[in-house]
Amino acid sequence: MDPTVSLAISEGVATVTLNRPDAANTMNLQFGRDLLAAARRCGSEGGVRAVVITGAGKAFCFGGDLGAMMMNEGDAREAYLRELTVDLHAAIVAFTRLEAPVIAAVNGTAAGAGVGLVAMADLAIAAEGAKFSLAYTGVGLTPDGSTSFFLPRLVGMKRAMELVLTNRPLTAAEALEWGLVNRIVPDAQLAAEAAALAAKLAAGPLHAFGHAKRLMRSSAALEAQLEDESRTIARQGASAEGAEGIGAFLGKRKPAFPK
Numbered sequence: 057m058d059p060t061v062s063l064a065i066s067e068g069v070a071t072v073t074l075n076r077p078d079a080a081n082t083m084n085l086q087f088g089r090d091l092l093a094a095a096r097r098c099g100s101e102g103g104v105r106a107v108v109i110t111g112a113g114k115a116f117c118f119g120g121d122l123g124a125m126m127m128n129e130g131d132a133r134e135a136y137l138r139e140l141t142v143d144l145h146a147a148i149v150a151f152t153r154l155e156a157p158v159i160a161a162v163n164g165t166a167a168g169a170g171v172g173l174v175a176m177a178d179l180a181i182a183a184e185g186a187k188f189s190l191a192y193t194g195v196g197l198t199p200d201g202s203t204s205f206f207l208p209r210l211v212g213m214k215r216a217m218e219l220v221l222t223n224r225p226l227t228a229a230e231a232l233e234w235g236l237v238n239r240i241v242p243d244a245q246l247a248a249e250a251a252a253l254a255a256k257l258a259a260g261p262l263h264a265f266g267h268a269k270r271l272m273r274s275s276a277a278l279e280a281q282l283e284d285e286s287r288t289i290a291r292q293g294a295s296a297e298g299a300e301g302i303g304a305f306l307g308k309r310k311p312a313f314p315k
Contacts, residue, residue: 058075059075059090060074060075060076060084060086060087060090060091061073061074061075061087061090061091061093061094062075062094062112063094063097063098065101065103065104067255067258068103068104068105068106068255068258068259068315069104069105069106069107069108069251069254069255069258070097070098070101070104070106070107070108070156071107071108071110071254072091072094072095072098072107072108072109072110073110073111073112074087074091074109074110074111074112074116074117075112076112077111077112077113077114077115078113079118079121080113080114080115080117080118080165081111081112081113081115081116081117081118081170082117082118082119082120082121082122082124083117083119083120083121083140083144083169084121084124084140085124085136085139085140085143087121088139088140088141088142088143088144088147089143091143091144091147092143092144092146092147092150094147095146095147095148095150095151096147096150098150098151098154098156099150099153099154103315104154104156105156105257105258105259105260105262105315106156106157106158106159106254106255106257106258107151107154107156107157107158107159107254108159108160108161108250108251108254109151109158109159109160109161109173109177110160110161110162110163110246110247110250111162111163111164111170113164114163114164115163115164115165116160116162116163116164116165116166116170116173116174116186117166117167117168117169117170117173118165118167118168118170119167119168119169119170119171119191119192119201120137120140120168120169120197120200122195124136125137141200141201144169144200144201145200145201145202148172148173148176148201148202151176151177152176152269152273154266155262155263155265155266155269156257156258156262156265156266157178157179157257157265157269158176158177158178158179159177159178159179159180159181159250159253159254159257160173160174160177160179160180160181160237161180161181161246161247161249161250162174162180162181162182162183162186162188162228162237162246163183163186163243163246163247164183164185164186164187165186165187165188165189166186166187166188166189167188167189167190167191168189168190168191168192168200168201168203169200169201169203170201171188171189171190171201171203171207171236172199172200172201172202172203172206172207173201174188174236174237175202175203175206175207175210175236176202176206178269179238179253180236180237180238181237181238181239181240181241181246181249181250181253182228182231182232182237182239182240182241182246183228183240183241183242183243183246184228184240184241184242184243185228185243186227186228186231186237186240187225187226187227187228188225188226188228188231188236189219189223189224189225189226190203190207190219190220190223191223192220192223193220193221193223194223199220203220204220207219207236210234210235210236211234211235211236215234228240259313260313261297261300261301261311261313262297262313263292263295263297264292264297264298264301267288267292271284271285271288296314297313297314300312300313300314301313
């Protein structure tokens with residue numbers, strides 16, 4: 057049986073493909089396990105310097121597999137959802153802790169926890185036909201997949217609350233205006249644009265990216281954050297990446313960061 061999440065690594069870029077196209081890439085228990093395995097492999101596999109997450113077929117990810125949920129009742133359904141979200145959330149934590157930048161390439165509808173995967177990514181490119189919908193409360197459920205954490209931070213509390221309570225969909229253009237994605241490209245160009253961005257990042261300073269990501273996502277008080285910035289830039293400036301980057305700038309050449 058094909059994995060519900062596939063992983064391919066080439067030239068420093070890991071491509072994570074949500075791979076249940078006949079089920080709109082919805083998440084079941086096996087999906088949660090496979091996504092976690094892919095995230096952990098991205099962190100442990102030597103040479104991964106950028107990650108692209110996208111969906112197979114016409115959808116990015118429709119969120120949880122409601123049919124699979126309904127095969128369980130009462131306590132069994134609660135246990136099912138706990139198991140699914142434990143794996144899903146561990147995968148999200150693993151992706152966010154990567155030094156390598158993570159790019160969401162949104163090739164169709166992202167709903168429910170699919171929006172969470174877009175929100176947790178460092179960068180997001182959407183196809184013109186992409187749409188975004190939380191959908192949770194429409195079926196009597198509540199947010200998961202990091203949506204309640206990242207979404208208010210990206211689009212603001214009022215807008216996030218509107219999406220949660222009304223379940224209205226966002227077009228790709230609205231997602232760009234609200235700050236959920238970085239840019240929009242024609243549907244046919246999405247894969248190529250995501251690959252080009254990933255290749256560019258893969259040639260960059262991996263450890264500098266990782267430290268920058270950590271700093272940008274910190275919730276420390278100002279004084280603690282400033283001390284962290286000072287300590288981090290000092291160490292990075294003394295590193296091989298820092299020496300190469302500064303030397304290349306002064307020498308008016310393109311940097312060749314160590315792999």
